[in-house]
Amino acid sequence: MNPFVFACITPHGGEIIPxxxxxxxxxMxxxxxxxxxxxxxxxxxxPETIIVLTPHGTRIDGFFSVTNSExxxxxxxxxxxxxxxxxxVDRELAVAITKNAQxxxxxxxxxxxxxxxGPISCLPLDWGCIVPLSFMPDVxxxxxxxxxxxxxxxxxxxxKVICEVVEKSEKRVALIASCDWSHAHDPEGPYGYDPAAKILDEEVVGLIRSNELEKMAELDSELIDAAKPDxxxxxxILAGAIRKEQRQIHLYSYEVPTYFGLICAEIDSFCDGDSELQ
Incomplete structure (x- = not known):
């Protein structure tokens, strides 16, 4: 059973915030x-707690990092x-995820x-969190x-570890995969233009539509390097936490208003109907 009360894939471009x-x-x-x-x-x-997966938080080479600040x-x-x-921060859940993964x-x-x-125990909240959380409940x-x-x-x-910990916690937990996609759509953008950007984003949209998130692990490494998704x-991680047979994906939108791709999708075990692309 999917233990999450809600899950989604969101972008994190700053201009999304009104x-x-x-x-x-x-x-946007x-x-x-x-x-x-x-x-x-x-x-x-x-939800009582929201887990946010972000590419822009505190990085530790060769390790996943989990917040354990106040x-x-x-x-x-x-x-x-x-x-x-x-x-x-839900430190109880954070510590449980860390210990079980270790x-x-x-x-x-x-x-x-x-x-x-205490109040000094404070880590920076990055834009990969700020943007999606600005639309979400304050938990x-x-x-x-x-x-x-x-x-x-x-x-x-x-x-898979996150899934197991959430199941045991009996808390109402939601999950956000904060993701921008290819960053090489615009020759005037900071990463320039590469045709790989359109190719990769089209493949990603297809995998989301077909509920084949695990197959992102099979994307060509040279294509990834050229397209520059994050x-x-x-x-x-989300795919490991919510297995294919437990999820239905509703693709709300995909657009490239600047130099990087933006995708919004809902992952739900209980929704009816096909995915929709606006």
Whole structure:
């Protein structure tokens, strides 16, 4: 059984947040509207804790990292706008995930800052968390950062551990895989243009539509390097946490309003109907 009350794949471009949309709010409107829908679904699911898988948190070479601070705080500045967010950390769940993964020889470490507890124990909240969480209910979080030095199989294995821990916790837990996709769609963008970006994003959309998330581990490494996605690793953790036979995927939207691809999708065990692409 899928132990999560709600799960989704979300992007994390700063302009998705209304306060940061600047003078062209329509640029990411499709994605923003999809995020509002996901936020309402998440609120209706009434989670006690949200686990966020982000590529932009504190990185430890060769290890997954798990937050074990008292709280997290971060802010974004974009298009002359400012947005900040603070969340309490569910340290009990974070420690359980870390210890259970370590027991299975998965390279993982918990991280903290300043003091063992109290107000100074505060890690930075990155944009991979801030953007999706800005649409979600204000509940405690656990933030997990993948490691690109580890094989894809380790990401699937960590997902299985997360599933087991959540099942045993009896808490109402939600899961977010925070993912932007290919970053080489625009020659004027910071990573330039590569035709691999369109190819990879089309493959990813197809795998999401067909509920074949595990097959992202089979994507060609040269294609990945050229397209520069940052969503594969988090999606594989989610795939390990919610097995194929336990999930249905509803693709809300895909767009490329700037130089990187944005996907919003709901993962649900109990929804009827086919995936929809707006």
């Amino acid at each position: 306060e940061l949309s600047g003078s062209i709010p329509e640029r 409107k499709l994605t923003r509207d999809s995020m509002v829908r996901l936020g309402k679904k998440m609120t209706d699911a009434n 709280r997290m705080f971060g802010y974004l500045e974009e298009n002359d706008g400012y947005f900040e967010l603070e969340r309490i 027991a299975k020889q998965i390279p993982i470490a918990s991280i903290n800052y300043g003091t063992a507890g 405690p979080i656990v933030v997990i950062n993948p490691s690109r030095e580890l094989p894809f199989e380790s990401h699937l294995a960590l997902g 969503g594969i690793w988090q999606t594989l």
